[in-house]
Amino acid sequence: xxxxxxxxxxxxxxxxxxxxxxxxxxxxxxxxxxxxLTNSIGEEDIERVNTFQYLGSILSTNGGTxxxxxxxxxxxxxxxxxxRNIWKSRSLSLKxxxxxxxTNVKSVLLYASETWRMTKGLQDKLQTSVNKKLRYITGIWxxxxxxxxxxxxxxxxxxxxxxxxxRKWQWIGHTLRKESSITKEAFEWNPQGQRKKGRPKxxxxxxxxxxxxxxxxxxxxxxxxxxxxxxxxxxVEALCSTWNEK
Numbered sequence: 001x002x003x004x005x006x007x008x009x010x011x012x013x014x015x016x017x018x019x020x021x022x023x024x025x026x027x028x029x030x031x032x033x034x035x036x037l038t039n040s041i042g043e044e045d046i047e048r049v050n051t052f053q054y055l056g057s058i059l060s061t062n063g064g065t066x067x068x069x070x071x072x073x074x075x076x077x078x079x080x081x082x083x084r085n086i087w088k089s090r091s092l093s094l095k096x097x098x099x100x101x102x103t104n105v106k107s108v109l110l111y112a113s114e115t116w117r118m119t120k121g122l123q124d125k126l127q128t129s130v131n132k133k134l135r136y137i138t139g140i141w142x143x144x145x146x147x148x149x150x151x152x153x154x155x156x157x158x159x160x161x162x163x164x165x166x167r168k169w170q171w172i173g174h175t176l177r178k179e180s181s182i183t184k185e186a187f188e189w190n191p192q193g194q195r196k197k198g199r200p201k202x203x204x205x206x207x208x209x210x211x212x213x214x215x216x217x218x219x220x221x222x223x224x225x226x227x228x229x230x231x232x233x234x235x236v237e238a239l240c241s242t243w244n245e246k
Contacts, residue, residue: 003039010041026052030061057112065117073129076109080133087137097137098155105133113164114171117204127160162240165211169236172208176226214242 010020022044029048039046051060051067058068086092086100109129116122131148134155135141152158175183187205212222215238225231 003037006039006041006046022046028052028059028061057115065122068112069116069122069125072109072111072113073125075111076105076129076133079105079108080136094138094155098157101133101137101155106130110160110164110167114168115204116164117207118161118164123161126164130157130160165240166236169239172222173226173229173232173236176223211239211242215239 020041022041025046026049027039027046038048051058058071060067087097134151138154140146178184209219225235
């Protein structure tokens with residue numbers, strides 16, 4: 001069936017002058033159908049891959065969060081290194097340096113973080129990356145000592161998990177307020193087929209429901225609340241305040 005659909009797509013596209021570039025086309029299968037026949041267009045087979053990059057984010061057969069976060073850390077490291085003269089400058093105030101850090105480094109690190117399936121290990125990786133950079137900017141590194149909380153106060157930062165949760169729930173609210181969109185439909189979509197035995201793997205959507213449960217709100221209540229921007233902002237702050245309870 002997948003071969004037929006792929007061929008049909010190529011055929012219909014050809015009717016309006018669109019041609020599928022097979023060498024640049026990749027196929028990725030998530031969980032099921034790994035042993036199925038390779039897709040093809042005409043006589044050319046489509047390469048099957050385990051990961052690929054789309055719009056700056058990495059997608060993979062296991063969701064892509066782990067790979068995407070590692071890629072974002074590497075990109076933020078590069079952005080940070082390019083601004084080394086800024087961090088060493090004595091003519092710029094710490095406040096100015098932190099503003100540059102937020103807009104030019106932290107924004108690179110957290111690109112697409114709204115869709116990440118966070119775990120404690122990934123959270124620690126991100127926080128460690130941010131803390132190292134903040135310590136460099138402030139000139140506080142080993143053997144000098146400072147607690148993370150004091151470092152965050154000094155640089156007007158919050159725990160990275162709080163920033164990610166705030167961005168995520170602000171984006172969810174924005175999406176829920178739309179009349180209709182593919183993203184909004186995806187919130188409600190359930191894949192067909194039978195689930196494998198055993199405890200289901202933690203997913204982004206399960207995390208959403210768990211976080212809502214912590215503040216005593218259901219998904220249906222959240223959908224209604226999102227249309228009231230004032231109440232939604234209060235809901236987002238309530239969700240962010242639960243970060244240290246996990």
